[in-house]
Amino acid sequence: MSATSGVRPTKGYLMETKRRIQTVERGTEFLKLKRDQLAKDLTESLDVLKGRRGLLLNNLQEAYGALTAAYLSLGPMEVQSQTKSIKNTLDLDVLPRSVMGVVYPSIRIKERPEIAAELDITLAHAAEKVYEIIEELIRLAEFEERVSRIAEELGSTSRKVNALENMVIPDMRYIIKFIEDKLDEESMEELVRMKLIGGAKSSQK
């Protein structure tokens, strides 16, 4: 379907289209700013994410090592029995948060596990290590989701900017030109007609 199908070549429509193209162009500029900001944010976040993942991996390895050592020292039955003394389970609240129109989950820790027994030192050490990384793990999951949503939003914003720059705005410009041409044509016709009418009247006199 042509861009001009359904277009009414009137002055009113031309004014309306010109007003719309101004809005669209301003919107495109905003979207470009958002795209650039998202791209910058994504690049920075990916660097941070890489660092945080590396750090967490190290801490996870340490926690796993401590837990393995506790199992080797105490045996699985005693470890299982001692871990029963953990009073509360981890309770989380997941709330939506929005930055630059990007909605991502924000996690709030409502309740943390609490050790009620006199754990063996090997297990207490392992628990401490695991406890330390719980928040880190949650924050990383939150951050990863945020980065993933930013990437999605960046893709969608880029597609919108491309569509506006390459399709919508050129089409609107074409419509404006089409209407202007039509209107010019019409006014020329009108002028010729007026001149013809004027000529006919003066010859009658």
Next chain:
Amino acid sequence: MNLGTDYVVLRTHARIADLLNKEQMQRLADASDINEFIQRLKDTPYGEIEVERDDKIAINLEKIFTKKFTERIEEIVKITPAKMGEFLHAYFDFRFEVLNLKRILRGKFTESSIEEIADSLIPISYIIRDYGALIGSGNLEDVVKQLGNTAYRSLIDKLELYKEYDALWPLELELNYIYARNILRLTESLPAKDRHIVNSLVKYETDVENVLIAIKRRGKSEVDLDEIFPVTYGIDKDDLKQIIEAESLAKAIDGLDEPYKSVLEPIKTGDIALVRAMLRKGKYDAATKARAGNQFGFNVILAFLVYSEIEKDNLVGLAWGEVQGLSAEHLLKYIVIPWD
């Protein structure tokens, strides 16, 4: 020395030869997986063992190794002269009973099922004739109240603290104290020459456990030393206070005497679990030294049982590690293998 003791000592010497040596332990640790581990176990005095190879294989093997260990205790206790036998029965069975009581209390605390609690118990008892009644109790307080007519009656006094903190540690620490107090009382029934090794083992263990408890209390304000450390021996409450409050734990450990300093050395490098291995090694060394001092007395019997317990702990750790696919190097780090 009476004839009875001679007989037991001779039998025990023969039994010591049945314990796994360094090469056998190394061979087990080198097994590529748990199936090969079980296969290699066939070539040891443990022989062929029947175990359900499901996802709980490590726990199933732990039960088998524990059973073997309890059988060894029973066999020795049965033939040991009365007072000595009574003491050995108390030294080992009382400890496992305390462990079982802790497991019952933890199970009740988290409202585990009766089956689950029963399954976690070691089939050993000392004072408690039947764990069924305790496990079947409605709640933790009922369990403690049922123990009111036994040597565990002081647990009732700790119920207030348990409620105040909503935590099990006051009861668990009291159980440790009950065990240490009773064992030391029972040593009085032993001949003076045999008392030394037991006293040193019990006191050494209690002291190290106290230090470990103190380390766990670091950074906490208002620690009631009398409540946390009802008994102390070689490391007194001032030393323990120092460990809790010292800015540098390494310096506080350096300030302790031997053998505690060496046992606690791994803490400085952050390898906390190695302390357990060092503690076992300390017990092994103490038992070996005592045995070397008198090859024909009670020391030999006690040493055998100490070695047997270490062997049981080693095999439990190895089996779990094999299931997890850990390397031999990793496995042997935390396991005390006879050095000679």
